[in-house]
Amino acid sequence: MPGPAKPxxxxxxxxxxxxxxxxxxxxxxxxxxxxxxxxxxKVQLASADGVNATAxxxxxxxxxxxxxxxxxxxxxxVDKQSQMAIHKTQGETFQCEGxxxxxxxxxxVLVFREKAAQ
Amino acid sequence: xxxxxxxxxxxxxxxTTGCPKYxxxxxxxxxxxxxxxxxxxxxADQQKNYRAAVNSNDLPRAKMxxxxxxxxxxxxxxxxxxxxxxxxxxxxxxxxxxxDLVELGASAAVGITNGERPLQILGIALTAFRGGRRSADLNxxxxxxxxxxxxxxxxxxxxxxxxxxxxxxxxxxxxxxxAAISDIVxxxxxGTLVRAFTALQxxxxxxxxEAKDDLLVLQGVPLxxxxxxxxxxxxxxxxxxxxxxxxxxxSKVPDEVAAATAKLKKIYQALEADPDTARLLxxxxxxSAEPDGQKxxxxxxxxxxxxxxxxxxxxxxxxxxxxxxx
Numbered sequence: 465m466p467g468p469a470k471p472x473x474x475x476x477x478x479x480x481x482x483x484x485x486x487x488x489x490x491x492x493x494x495x496x497x498x499x500x501x502x503x504x505x506k507v508q509l510a511s512a513d514g515v516n517a518t519a520x521x522x523x524x525x526x527x528x529x530x531x532x533x534x535x536x537x538x539x540x541x542v543d544k545q546s547q548m549a550i551h552k553t554q555g556e557t558f559q560c561e562g563x564x565x566x567x568x569x570x571x572x573v574l575v576f577r578e579k580a581a582q
Numbered sequence: 583x584x585x586x587x588x589x590x591x592x593x594x595x596x597x598t599t600g601c602p603k604y605x606x607x608x609x610x611x612x613x614x615x616x617x618x619x620x621x622x623x624x625x626a627d628q629q630k631n632y633r634a635a636v637n638s639n640d641l642p643r644a645k646m647x648x649x650x651x652x653x654x655x656x657x658x659x660x661x662x663x664x665x666x667x668x669x670x671x672x673x674x675x676x677x678x679x680x681x682d683l684v685e686l687g688a689s690a691a692v693g694i695t696n697g698e699r700p701l702q703i704l705g706i707a708l709t710a711f712r713g714g715r716r717s718a719d720l721n722x723x724x725x726x727x728x729x730x731x732x733x734x735x736x737x738x739x740x741x742x743x744x745x746x747x748x749x750x751x752x753x754x755x756x757x758x759x760x761a762a763i764s765d766i767v768x769x770x771x772x773g774t775l776v777r778a779f780t781a782l783q784x785x786x787x788x789x790x791x792e793a794k795d796d797l798l799v800l801q802g803v804p805l806x807x808x809x810x811x812x813x814x815x816x817x818x819x820x821x822x823x824x825x826x827x828x829x830x831x832x833s834k835v836p837d838e839v840a841a842a843t844a845k846l847k848k849i850y851q852a853l854e855a856d857p858d859t860a861r862l863l864x865x866x867x868x869x870s871a872e873p874d875g876q877k878x879x880x881x882x883x884x885x886x887x888x889x890x891x892x893x894x895x896x897x898x899x900x901x902x903x904x905x906x907x908x
Contacts, residue, residue: 549689553705
């Protein structure tokens with residue numbers, strides 16, 4: 465018996481020169497989650513037709529619980545653990561870890577989703 | 583009372599941090615503790631011999647004495663530098679180890695703590711600690727790792743050392759003892775953190791980190807324009823409307839389902855009235871004539887997912903949903 469259909473995914477590329485801050489990447493991903501009715505799954509460095517870019521993969525979802533993302537940068541493993549702990553205390557859910565180009569510089573990022581407003 | 587407290591805090595900050603200096607302190611030629619004075623004192627006899635040789639026009643001997651002074655001083659500076667970088671490395675390693683333990687301990691505590699208030703306190707404390715650690719790293723080390731700073735100081739010193747080696751071949755008429763002592767001071771200063779920070783600022787190759795080798799290679803994927811606050815705000819505006827419509831359709835309560843379906847038909851009618859969005863509905867094979875609310879809702883998802891995320895037509899779809907779906 466066939467299993468449930470795998471959700472469709474979309475890959476969106478943001479140019480390394482176009483993302484001037486982590487906030488811009490965060491706003492772009494929130495916009496695109498809303499437009500694709502999908503949730504962010506992966507953030508990784510990419511080369512789009514020879515140009516440095518950040519590739520973000522979104523997976524389709526049936527609900528409309530998108531947006532309210534928080535992107536944070538981390539440097540070391542200890543830094544990452546601290547960020548995970550801090551955002552947990554704020555009620556945010558961890559989404560994914562990856563790398564992105566910010567101002568043409570590759571940085572490590574963590575993505576969280578804010579607690580839904582009551 | 584609040585004003586007094588505020589003034590007190592401001593005064594404490596000013597007096598503990600001090601007023602900025604706008605120029606170096608006046609030069610004191612008689613200061614026996616200055617680096618130049620110590621060189622002159624230590625090599626007083628050699629300097630006398632140097633002057634005597636110059637005055638008697640024995641320039642080869644003067645050159646030999648000058649180079650001898652240079653080669654005698656430099657090992658002392660090298661020894662002091664070695665102690666300095668060992669202390670920086672050891673000190674910073676120790677500080678980082680202790681700070682890492684504190685952060686890891688606090689992160690672990692978050693994982694095993696119950697209760698909102700204790701979690702809140704831990705979160706605030708951890709945030710404050712990380713902020714203080716980052717501030718120290720930024721203000722004392724300009725966020726550079728110790729190996730990078732040492733490497734930059736090594737490079738600066740090597741550059742000055744090369745200049746000294748080259749100039750030792752010059753005669754005393756073009757490279758007198760004063761210039762040699764100036765180079766000694768420069769060699770010493772090249773092994774300081776201040777010079778390392780300045781050199782790193784100029785070194786743009788250090789500012790740009792190269793991308794990792796394992797880049798995902800995309801072909802035929804166009805770059806998407808980034809968003810801003812206003813664009814994102816209008817993109818997410820339809821979401822609560824659609825969420826409510828979905829909840830109504832999922833409820834299976836006939837009146838709720840009918841009301842939600844009616845609103846979805848109004849959205850479709852608005853989209854059919856615009857030629858740009860009407861074309862999309864035709865391609866997707868959906869129209870306002872569809873009686874099933876779930877299919878109408880799925881149709882909106884399908885149309886939206888076919889468009890590029892920064893396609894300007896999207897704003898028309900968003901506006902139609904917000905205007906007709908509430």
